[in-house]
Amino acid sequence: MQVASSEVVRDINRRIVLNLIRTRQPISRADLARVSGLQRSTISLITEELIGEHWVMEGPTGRLPRGRRPTFLRLNDERVIIGIDVRPYQITLALADVNGKFTSQEVLATPPDPKTAVEALIQKVQAMIRASRGKKIQGIGISLPGRAHLGRLVFAPNLKWADFDLRSPLAKATGLEVELENAANACVLAAVWFDRMDSCQNLVVVTVSEGIGTGMLVNGQIARGLQGMAGEFGHVPLDPSGPACGCGSRGCWEVFGSNRAALRYYHQSSSHPAGLTFLDLLSLADQGNARAAKALEKMAHYLGRGMRMIVAGLAPERIIIIGDLTRSWKRFGPVIEAEVQAQALPGGCPPRLIPVHEDGMARLRGTIALVLQKHFGAVGEAV
Amino acid sequence: MQVASSEVVRDINRRIVLNLIRTRQPISRADLARVSGLQRSTISLITEELIGEHWVMEGPTGRLPRGRRPTFLRLNDERVIIGIDVRPYQITLALADVNGKFTSQEVLATPPDPKTAVEALIQKVQAMIRASRGKKIQGIGISLPGRAHLGRLVFAPNLKWADFDLRSPLAKATGLEVELENAANACVLAAVWFDRMDSCQNLVVVTVSEGIGTGMLVNGQIARGLQGMAGEFGHVPLDPSGPACGCGSRGCWEVFGSNRAALRYYHQSSSHPAGLTFLDLLSLADQGNARAAKALEKMAHYLGRGMRMIVAGLAPERIIIIGDLTRSWKRFGPVIEAEVQAQALPGGCPPRLIPVHEDGMARLRGTIALVLQKHFGAVGEAV
DNA sequence: AGCGAAAGTTCGAGACCAGAACAAAATGGC
DNA sequence: GCCATTTTGTTCTGGTCTCGAACTTTCGCT
Numbered sequence: 035m036q037v038a039s040s041e042v043v044r045d046i047n048r049r050i051v052l053n054l055i056r057t058r059q060p061i062s063r064a065d066l067a068r069v070s071g072l073q074r075s076t077i078s079l080i081t082e083e084l085i086g087e088h089w090v091m092e093g094p095t096g097r098l099p100r101g102r103r104p105t106f107l108r109l110n111d112e113r114v115i116i117g118i119d120v121r122p123y124q125i126t127l128a129l130a131d132v133n134g135k136f137t138s139q140e141v142l143a144t145p146p147d148p149k150t151a152v153e154a155l156i157q158k159v160q161a162m163i164r165a166s167r168g169k170k171i172q173g174i175g176i177s178l179p180g181r182a183h184l185g186r187l188v189f190a191p192n193l194k195w196a197d198f199d200l201r202s203p204l205a206k207a208t209g210l211e212v213e214l215e216n217a218a219n220a221c222v223l224a225a226v227w228f229d230r231m232d233s234c235q236n237l238v239v240v241t242v243s244e245g246i247g248t249g250m251l252v253n254g255q256i257a258r259g260l261q262g263m264a265g266e267f268g269h270v271p272l273d274p275s276g277p278a279c280g281c282g283s284r285g286c287w288e289v290f291g292s293n294r295a296a297l298r299y300y301h302q303s304s305s306h307p308a309g310l311t312f313l314d315l316l317s318l319a320d321q322g323n324a325r326a327a328k329a330l331e332k333m334a335h336y337l338g339r340g341m342r343m344i345v346a347g348l349a350p351e352r353i354i355i356i357g358d359l360t361r362s363w364k365r366f367g368p369v370i371e372a373e374v375q376a377q378a379l380p381g382g383c384p385p386r387l388i389p390v391h392e393d394g395m396a397r398l399r400g401t402i403a404l405v406l407q408k409h410f411g412a413v414g415e416a417v
Numbered sequence: 418m419q420v421a422s423s424e425v426v427r428d429i430n431r432r433i434v435l436n437l438i439r440t441r442q443p444i445s446r447a448d449l450a451r452v453s454g455l456q457r458s459t460i461s462l463i464t465e466e467l468i469g470e471h472w473v474m475e476g477p478t479g480r481l482p483r484g485r486r487p488t489f490l491r492l493n494d495e496r497v498i499i500g501i502d503v504r505p506y507q508i509t510l511a512l513a514d515v516n517g518k519f520t521s522q523e524v525l526a527t528p529p530d531p532k533t534a535v536e537a538l539i540q541k542v543q544a545m546i547r548a549s550r551g552k553k554i555q556g557i558g559i560s561l562p563g564r565a566h567l568g569r570l571v572f573a574p575n576l577k578w579a580d581f582d583l584r585s586p587l588a589k590a591t592g593l594e595v596e597l598e599n600a601a602n603a604c605v606l607a608a609v610w611f612d613r614m615d616s617c618q619n620l621v622v623v624t625v626s627e628g629i630g631t632g633m634l635v636n637g638q639i640a641r642g643l644q645g646m647a648g649e650f651g652h653v654p655l656d657p658s659g660p661a662c663g664c665g666s667r668g669c670w671e672v673f674g675s676n677r678a679a680l681r682y683y684h685q686s687s688s689h690p691a692g693l694t695f696l697d698l699l700s701l702a703d704q705g706n707a708r709a710a711k712a713l714e715k716m717a718h719y720l721g722r723g724m725r726m727i728v729a730g731l732a733p734e735r736i737i738i739i740g741d742l743t744r745s746w747k748r749f750g751p752v753i754e755a756e757v758q759a760q761a762l763p764g765g766c767p768p769r770l771i772p773v774h775e776d777g778m779a780r781l782r783g784t785i786a787l788v789l790q791k792h793f794g795a796v797g798e799a800v
Numbered sequence: 801a802g803c804g805a806a807a808g809t810t811c812g813a814g815a816c817c818a819g820a821a822c823a824a825a826a827t828g829g830c
Numbered sequence: 831g832c833c834a835t836t837t838t839g840t841t842c843t844g845g846t847c848t849c850g851a852a853c854t855t856t857c858g859c860t
Binding site: 257 | 642
């Protein structure tokens, strides 16, 4: 029940204008008025405010067949954001401007416990703050291989960290706002904010690596559920008598459809030296190894089968698939597509499957979006 | 990109006030100011407007230990809504006021084709309009055993109607706005609007009868997905080698967890005259029939197993279960609860299971809410 | 009757947007 | 070179809305 006043009107329109500048830059005030529906006078006042706060800069003047030349506006790239991608074995820190363009990046090994991790991060971030003298840092976004709620890491089986408050110490030591988000959700944010998918109100990201993670956009908002635990489709049992899963159950989707599952299928059918990676398996299959191909096909089949839950339950417009398997999409695509098509009920149309290569940037861009939405996102919304 | 102006502010506050009156009636202007945070002066202006439009009425005056007596405000029950619940074998029409209190109700057999159904409905509705002389009808809400999109019925396997535009002819003939909604979603709306569950932002309704339907509230909004097809968890295969389902797949959740499934389990283990209903089966079990009990337990087990998709995927705060099975909750509750508990991952807390007896009113109240949300719901939201 | 207290109203100030009028800047024809 | 035309961007007025203070009304209590 957030009551509205005049200032709310300005806040709403301000965010609309800021977002239009973000997505259409460079753009003139006159064009902003046309595309937003606000009066030119109002646009002038709002942009004046935004320029005064260094969110927006005046750029070069344009050129038209007739009339006064427009002065283009664009986002001020002096405002930067720190993105941190925490993964089981390495942590990446990066600095990006508000356009999501990265300017620096560094990597460190993931410490075994969260306390030393936070200490290391504080060191690195403070160094970045010193290095980026002059540029205004808007906040820190963190992507996690698990679930965070109110700043605390509450569930991260692949990271062997205990329940820990990550936000407070970082925020305190750096004086910056810190936002935590699940990795798959971060990928959703990246898609919505930087891949021009903001027209799509219902999409799901499925990340496939050691496990399977899902991030959901429902009605244009991230679905987080109670304590941020929504999206754990990876731990739904497809076969309760299947192999044990790290989560305590048996036969979870990720036990059958993850990279690890494919390796297991392969090792079952062929005794091979351990230490084989999933990328090795892809290579083997491409070199004509029938057993490797069979293992991958089995994995693809189960991946598709699990996705039926998502297709039927959420009816998303698109499903974005992220993981090393996209490197061999010719192999996986048709199998998954067939399962998804099989799920399409009469009347509904199946989602588009979009494989996205894992260059490690999706999550990082998501962390940037995480901070951006605080300033650019709709008013009541936590996107 | 809906731009804001002063009028938007009034619209927002107006809806807030209207909703506060709805949920807390009778309530004085002073209390409205206190609870909303708006100034008393503002409340006076808004309530004056609402009284002028006959949304709100002044009621009796209250009594306080000291000071001037407050004049209570309440919703004007002259504004009424027509709710229609379409089910495979019967259609219920009802008239309710804005408080969701029903004043009349009538039933007709479901015609075999949508065209004659619409004609019959038009007749009935026009009669209701004539009968409710003086009262202002706000619109028509319709609950369907299937999915509707843009006024067209697009998926209704249990109703044997083809794709058909239900909205236009009804709206045209009656001059009223017509809203269509899936039955499970209608139950969600009923819970949110009339059962004081508006504090709960994430809940799922599971309806169990011939099939299994689900309605989802995500971030306080109904999740409809592309073409309104979200919520068809009932047609996710739990076992792809299971019995065929009406949807074309095999081994869907509803093939294992519906009333029909329990009857099948029973008939497999004991040759009994056909024509046995699910309620009969419940009675048999209560009378000590071990095979009936076994069949119901199997159904309960699968119901719970399918709910793991919902628990893991959506992490709702509550799951409301509607259907005849709630009459024997002592039998079903523990089995389902066990499965749901098994799905709770460390860090997350499992949803509360709430059995709701199927008195046929949940859907009807949902149809009322469907129309109410047009006037009472948040601004941009389609709840 | 008079006082205190609470409800409800009135009124001026401030924030904001719409729309019209205006100023500025560029093009092209004469 | 000059002026009409066109487009951008600014200024100003009027209207809507909320806030907050002052005010009126209507009770109970002494």
